Amino acid sequence: MAKAKKQPRPKAVTPKGFRDYFGEEVTQRSHMLGQIADVYHHYGFDALESSAVETVEALGKFLPDVDRPNEGVFAWQEADENDKGDWMALRYDLTAPLARVYAQHRNDLPSPYRRYAMGPVWRNEKPGPGRYRQFYQCDADTVGTASMAADAEICMMLSDTLERVGIPRGDYLVRVNNRKVLNGVLEAMGLAEDDPKRDDVLRTIDKFDKVGEAGVRELLTKGRLDASGAFIDGVGLGDAQADPVIAFLTSKAADVAGTMANLHNAVGDSKVGVEGINELEQIGELLAAGGYGDDQVLIDPSIVRGLGYYTGPVFEAELTFEILDEKGRKRQFGSVSGGGRYDGLVKRFTGQEVPAVGVSIGVDRLLAALREKGRLAATPTGPVVVTVMDRARMADYQAMVAELRNAGIRAEVYLGNPKNFGNQLKYADKRNSPIAVIEGGEEKERGVVQIKDLRVGTLVSQSSSDNQKWAENLQQKTVDRSSLVSSVSEMLKRGSPRLDAEGNIVDASGSLLLPKEYLL
Numbered sequence: 001m002a003k004a005k006k007q008p009r010p011k012a013v014t015p016k017g018f019r020d021y022f023g024e025e026v027t028q029r030s031h032m033l034g035q036i037a038d039v040y041h042h043y044g045f046d047a048l049e050s051s052a053v054e055t056v057e058a059l060g061k062f063l064p065d066v067d068r069p070n071e072g073v074f075a076w077q078e079a080d081e082n083d084k085g086d087w088m089a090l091r092y093d094l095t096a097p098l099a100r101v102y103a104q105h106r107n108d109l110p111s112p113y114r115r116y117a118m119g120p121v122w123r124n125e126k127p128g129p130g131r132y133r134q135f136y137q138c139d140a141d142t143v144g145t146a147s148m149a150a151d152a153e154i155c156m157m158l159s160d161t162l163e164r165v166g167i168p169r170g171d172y173l174v175r176v177n178n179r180k181v182l183n184g185v186l187e188a189m190g191l192a193e194d195d196p197k198r199d200d201v202l203r204t205i206d207k208f209d210k211v212g213e214a215g216v217r218e219l220l221t222k223g224r225l226d227a228s229g230a231f232i233d234g235v236g237l238g239d240a241q242a243d244p245v246i247a248f249l250t251s252k253a254a255d256v257a258g259t260m261a262n263l264h265n266a267v268g269d270s271k272v273g274v275e276g277i278n279e280l281e282q283i284g285e286l287l288a289a290g291g292y293g294d295d296q297v298l299i300d301p302s303i304v305r306g307l308g309y310y311t312g313p314v315f316e317a318e319l320t321f322e323i324l325d326e327k328g329r330k331r332q333f334g335s336v337s338g339g340g341r342y343d344g345l346v347k348r349f350t351g352q353e354v355p356a357v358g359v360s361i362g363v364d365r366l367l368a369a370l371r372e373k374g375r376l377a378a379t380p381t382g383p384v385v386v387t388v389m390d391r392a393r394m395a396d397y398q399a400m401v402a403e404l405r406n407a408g409i410r411a412e413v414y415l416g417n418p419k420n421f422g423n424q425l426k427y428a429d430k431r432n433s434p435i436a437v438i439e440g441g442e443e444k445e446r447g448v449v450q451i452k453d454l455r456v457g458t459l460v461s462q463s464s465s466d467n468q469k470w471a472e473n474l475q476q477k478t479v480d481r482s483s484l485v486s487s488v489s490e491m492l493k494r495g496s497p498r499l500d501a502e503g504n505i506v507d508a509s510g511s512l513l514l515p516k517e518y519l520l
Helices: 023-042 056-062 096-105 148-165 179-188 197-205 208-220 239-249 256-267 271-289 363-372 391-406 421-430 441-446 454-463 467-472 481-493
Strands: 053-055 075-077 087-090 113-122 134-143 172-178 223-225 231-233 297-299 313-324 330-341 356-362 384-386 411-413 435-438 448-453 476-480 512-514
Touching (some): 023 148, 023 363, 053 056, 053 096, 056 096, 096 113, 096 134, 148 271, 148 330, 148 363, 172 179, 179 197, 179 239, 197 208, 208 223, 208 239, 239 256, 256 297, 271 313, 313 356, 330 363, 384 421, 391 411, 391 481, 421 435, 421 454, 441 448, 448 454, 448 481
Parallel strands (some): 172 297, 384 435
Antiparallel strands (some): 113 134, 134 356, 172 313, 313 330, 330 356, 448 476
């Protein structure tokens, strides 16, 4: 009888384009999601949690690749007796599901409907550095109103959100433009709606931030050489036809009035172009009335994000501070959020146009920005660890933990092998625990416990080889068992210790904990 072939062990590797998130990152993200939700809720938006899976039919034109429904998204076909089941897909954003939800429940929802949604989305795209196939988004949308007040409100809320999570004024800018103005520019160029060159022009405009004014003109006309020396064919327009596009992209002036005047020149007599300019003026007036200045939200015609998708105003939040890239070169951090008006959102389901406007924030990008600015704690605080000196007295240690938890203090009992006490302290150190609680047989008889400030111990061990001095200092306290909770609370309130300019160890408020003489 043939010997059964041994099955190979599966490889313990993360799927390509995905990654695992551990305690610190999960905690930081959860904290940020809570901050963003607070702002959204404060503005009157209600939470919505829709299914992570939608039918490909429902996603419809919002799919990244409508001709290949299993490309761009993670999709599969439901099995049935005829192998003709529905195509299903993981959501690739939080906007497309909103169209289905609103169309399905519109008779039960208030109008306008204001919702926010947060959660992971999935895109079946080629991964790259910092680019994953699963990431978090935070969206807010208003469905059912064409009022520019909704667009202005989104911009105000976006500004407030960035400041709430720790991006101060001066480090960000929300830029606003309007698709209708660009449509007016295309009309001024003499390009009809069915002219295939319109899409070529839109794609060229989208490269303005990369190639600049001269590069856009070359790409609109005869073509240009790229940085590698390869020639890129132009759209084939004449210089006169390209002029309105250049005027549009360079219309930003020193003040809003000047910008609006330049835009009027760019769109000429185009009715839709003038309508777009009027909408931008309304948004500007509403922002000013709300107290939002040009250092927070700015009308900027150079913003051209997704202009093939949006039907009216578009906006983008950009972080303006500089960082160093992987090669040590300075560059701006860039965009962390975007959105706009898309009035065709629900029409596919109802046959009726429903106006809508929304914004999406990339949480992972925002977290990366805060890390770059040093505004996220490098190491989170772990739990207070109650050490185990006598395995037979586990009930005593569990009682201590229960008291600490009931007082709102994060705490745990060491559940490993308690034989080696040094390993317990190593465990606490790996958990970044601020305090260890110790109760051996002697302490039990005396009715006391020891509480050890591990944060100060870390600083001392880095600065001194005199362990006896550390043992004698007041950072390891013996307290009555009855005062365990109050003593631990008091020690935690001191905050993380640090070295001051003179070399003393002080608490978060600057109060002396240990003189520098102990650190010699």
